[in-house]
Amino acid sequence: TAGASANQELLRLQRDPNQWVMPTGNYANWRYSELNQINRDTVKNLRPSWQFSTGVLRGHEGGPLVIGDVMYVHTPFPNRVFALDLNNPGRALWRYEPSQDPSVIGVMCCDTVNRGPAYADGKIILSQADTTLVALDAKTGKELWKVRNGDPAKGETSTMAPMVFGDKVLVGISGGEYGVRGHVTAYNLRDGSQAWRAYSVGTDEDIKFDPQKTTHMGRPVGANSSISSWQGDQWKLGGGTTWGWFSYDPDLNLVYYGSGNPGTWNPTQRPGDNKWSMTIFARDANTGQARWVYQMTPHDEWDYDGVNEMILVDNLTVRGQRVAKALVHFDRNGFAYTINRENGQLLVAEKFDPAVNWASHVDMETGRPQVVREFSTRAGGEDKNVQNICPAALGTKDQQPAAFSPKTGMFYVPTNHVCMDYEPFRVSYTAGQPYVGATLSMYPPKGSDNLGNFIAWDAAAGKIVWSKPERFSVWSGALATAGDIVFYGTLEGHLKAVDKRDGKELFSYRTPSGIIGNVNTFSHRGKQYVAVLSGVGGWAGIGMAAGLTNDSEGLGAVGAYKSLSDYTQLGGVLTVFALPD
């Protein structure tokens, strides 16, 4: 009953524009708000209202939750949580800092980020870097329960935002660069006991597939769909980690998410489709049973993790066909997918950056990308440096979430505009050691000097509506509002608001540090606020965050973003914006 009421409470709160009750804005991952005090006309007057330094330097992803009069702010490792009193801005009602073995820092691939806690039933639920899932009393900050979801000694870590459905909290795992076999695990909200766990790769039982009922491209997957796509026991180090976002459709009772790269970045070492890495999953929220899957990048050769958010929208009309329930996904691989989320039917798969060159297109019958041989890192075998692949490993979009406006029906997408050289080499597995097997370097596409674009996307047509270039990748999550504007942050540190119609910049403010957090909005005592965490880092900012200086360090990202330190320095600060009184 606690569960049932938590479910009801969350269903209600995620629709209340005064609050920001889950990191994704709502269960559908819209990152959209009905608030419109701050709008196309007034946004030019927007200004910082108050700020809060978190006392932590490395990359600040995610954003604060707002429930009633309290704002919950989290940080990267050491994963502090602050409950701030909105009636007394900046005053902490309580503070929480878990004690964690700092050795976990060494096995986090892409900075010590955390994408935020979940709220439900009077609890704040945090997935710590060391994979401890802890529930805190939202009123006092006291620990109610905690449970260990993985083992950092094996390279298992956590950066993702858990999500609560009904009486369960769902959490994934990071460690694709350490041979970790990904899974999602549901814990009972009441006491942290495990409800179910589903792996991304493994036996049908492990992955909770029904060979007859679970479908891929409309057909049953058949028995042993995962392990038969790997050589020997390789699936045991198969990757497919689950460090991205969850979405949830309460009517279908399905949860959606994607899996990451297969174990080792050297494709020659792992023949086969490597199922179900790089896959969108639709699972029953109660049991974990998979309804349908879609593998976007079979046999990955580029590290195009499929974990980016699934945005759930209703009543799309695709080539004349009305789709009641759709799912839109901007993949690392540079294709934006529109899918029927009831059955996994592939409707649209189009490039959302014209620079994408590794595949010519997606075959709509088989769902397979048509790989361009020149950019295959398998074709030439190991130790061959394949050049000018677009996008780079960090994709046309990485974890930074897009926003959807039901008013325009458009998607507003923070993107990367980066290409790479990729040289695979043979590696052997040691628990807790990097299992990467490729040397990368990254740079803008030929003829470009911008590393990012902020775009508007038509998911029915599969077309870019407008595109606004940015010097660096847009590594922050977007926010669309009923004020006819869209917000996002830049790696240099600007919070920007643009016109939804054409991307025209209406507002820009230079926050203390680069923004890789996700913009949100709420209202308090009748006034609309916009909040964002600045604090540069993440994979794009790994050079500064981890103090790396060689171009190919940080899994190849250091070189491309080297000049970022001319624009910004580390430091976590929450900025809350408002219009003047």
Add this chain to the structure above:
Amino acid sequence: TAGASANQELLRLQRDPNQWVMPTGNYANWRYSELNQINRDTVKNLRPSWQFSTGVLRGHEGGPLVIGDVMYVHTPFPNRVFALDLNNPGRALWRYEPSQDPSVIGVMCCDTVNRGPAYADGKIILSQADTTLVALDAKTGKELWKVRNGDPAKGETSTMAPMVFGDKVLVGISGGEYGVRGHVTAYNLRDGSQAWRAYSVGTDEDIKFDPQKTTHMGRPVGANSSISSWQGDQWKLGGGTTWGWFSYDPDLNLVYYGSGNPGTWNPTQRPGDNKWSMTIFARDANTGQARWVYQMTPHDEWDYDGVNEMILVDNLTVRGQRVAKALVHFDRNGFAYTINRENGQLLVAEKFDPAVNWASHVDMETGRPQVVREFSTRAGGEDKNVQNICPAALGTKDQQPAAFSPKTGMFYVPTNHVCMDYEPFRVSYTAGQPYVGATLSMYPPKGSDNLGNFIAWDAAAGKIVWSKPERFSVWSGALATAGDIVFYGTLEGHLKAVDKRDGKELFSYRTPSGIIGNVNTFSHRGKQYVAVLSGVGGWAGIGMAAGLTNDSEGLGAVGAYKSLSDYTQLGGVLTVFALPD
């Protein structure tokens, strides 16, 4: 000739309100600006214009310099310097970070602060924590010369802002809690070679006293004035460090500053007046020769370092007597002194917080404070805990500088309102180890719940004009402007502007972290800006800065400021404020 022109340039620049060319605002330490776009009427519209995170967590004292189109921002250890392009806010033209042995952190008494670099002759001159004085090319950030001013292995460190006079740069030394014998040293601006050094305690030669010509209270000091006031060789560990501010009178060619506490806080261990600790010095800028001195707290029993800034004002009328050249000093010991700066004549010595109880008054004939026996930490001998002494060791005011408005003739003073228990104990000296010998605890005066006040002071009358209570000590430096307002920051993080007439709050903005920096102002392309570093720390914030939690840690400061962490967290951010366009 470089020197002569540097002198001319600085004399000119310190009068140019568009720039902020020295940490003290001008040679007279006024921290006053003629700019008045931001004024009593408009200040309510002030708002952050842009911000810059420094990437450093601990206490950020001092403030940025502005010379032409460039702003120079410094940080605490590791003592980074950024040259920011005002035409492209936040863009760094160059960055500098010295390589320093981090072991210096362990011997800095009161956080790893730095009060800012000096500018002269196209050079930025920085006194690093490890006492290296380095001159950088202001255009490129390249090192031009560097010299070692002390030895951290003996507890010698640096936090203070050097000052340039003529062709020399003057610098002091920290380490009063390590038995360091204080000195000021002038280096030649051209190449860093040493011009002169004058100790605070020692032989007449070491302290550059002329027994016949150097005066105290109008009389020649006589031979061996310092060493004869110590027992045996104790003067060699005599303290009197010089970590505060310098002022300079170009007409008299005199430099003014104060010396700190005598070696060991246990007074029983060092009988005598312990000259010239706790002393104001007036020295010839060319030779270092002392013109006059005034010891405020002979035989200190409370750690009332005399290093606070000397503010130079002209044409005061004190009890009917016109004083052409005065010096005003708000001492740690709770007395505000008005002195004739030509000859050291004591004009006024009055309490600037009514809570001050350790002395009844200052005898105007002898210049000596009349100690109240109950609050003597010597009278009861060692190991006696003397209670309810006001002010606490951190004084009625510490390093946080006051501002002077020539428009009002008033001083605007950030103060502490803190008392203490003080229990002296016997210590022995080991180089590089604390030489403290007292256990302290601090708390607000009985009947008060505020730890600070921001006051206006009439230095001719020796009276508080108005006083505005603050929850915590005001540890930030003030700024007065021709806009008839005064700025200061709070430890909770608010930048405030108050009406010069009555202290009424006209503006308040919550910056990311507690403010211990000094507010300044400048104009760029015709627009006035106000800038301040936030980033809590310093002695008051040492609990958070150094991660200390026991009340008596941090030389007794941790307990009093414990609740500060409910209001703010660490993190260095520069905020630049402006009116809307």
